[in-house]
Amino acid sequence: MSQTEQTKSPIARYGPLALIVIVAAVGAFALRDYLSFDALRDNREVLLAFRDENFILTVLLFIVAYILIVGFSLPGAAIATLTGGFLFGTALGTVVNVTGATLGATAIFLAARMGLGEKLKARMDASEGLVSKIKKGLDENQWSMLFFIxxxxxxxxxxxNLIPAFLGVPLQRFxxxxxxxxxxxxxVYTSVGAGLGTVFANGETPNLGIIFEPHILLPILGLCALSLMPVVIKAVTGKKDL
Known part of the structure; x- marks a missing residue:
């Protein structure tokens, strides 16, 4: 453990992660009625009117809201993704959703690494036997495993978000x-959100289980298998990750 890490106070080290846990617990009860499909349906006209009058501001506010939802593990991430598609369409909505989710995930990653990640990594590096072998295997195949999860x-x-922090994955790679x-x-979910106008008009609810339907799931599983190909190739050839 570095001297800088040793001089950090418990508040500085564990404060961000503790804050996320507290806000997540409070938000699970306080915000569940606000970050819901019903809330989106009931306020859709107001949201669309605000977007039409303040498009750039709406994009920025939405990204900030998405960062807070993901960063504090608040309920409603799926609804937020649908909202991105509903407000901005499939193409722009996907970019906005992915940007907000990535930045929010990075906040959790940094908080976890600051609080527990460095300690766990140091212990795993110093360990022997099975734990050491698992850590070495993950280190040698970080890109593949990150894409896989x-x-x-x-x-x-x-x-x-937590697993890479505990394994000492570099921030840029994460x-x-x-x-x-x-x-x-x-x-997938943004495209569902882009079609919510028809869903609302018919008085229906969106199919959030669409990602598990064969025509969606099979291509994603194919990408999962593709992400593991470098691991398989290295196991066969004995080459290490670059």
Whole structure:
């Protein structure tokens, strides 16, 4: 552990992560009625009017809101993604959603690494036996594993932010893999959001389970398999990651 890390006070070290946990707990109860599909449906005309009058401001405010939702693990990330598609369409909405999600994920990553990540990494580096082998395997295949946990729909987004922090993944590598890795899933939900006008008109609710339908899930699983190809190739050839 570095001398700088040793001189950090407990508040400076654990404060950001503790704040995220507290806000997430409070938000789970206080905001669940506001960050919901019903709230989006009931306020859709106000949102569209504000967007039409203040387009750039709406984009910036939406990104900030998305960062806060993801950064503090508040309920409603899926609804936020739908809202991005509803307000900005599939193309721009995906860019806005992915940007906000990446920056919010980075906030969690930095808070976790500051609070626990450096300690855990140091312990894993100093460990022997099975733990050491697992750590070495992950280090040698970081890009593949980072893309894999982002692409697999079953891995919770919050967990995918914590694991890299605890394993000492470089910040730049985390941000790049997050931004690119969440594009497929974000594109699916953003496109659903772009069609909410018809859903609202018919009095229906969006199908948030669409990502698990075969025509969506199979291509994503194909990308998952592709992300693991370097691991397979290295296992066969014995070459290490560059």
């Amino acid at each position: 982002r692409l697999v729909p079953a891995v919770p987004f919050f967990v995918a 941000m790049i893999s997050t931004f690119l890795g969440i594009i497929p899933g974000s594109l």
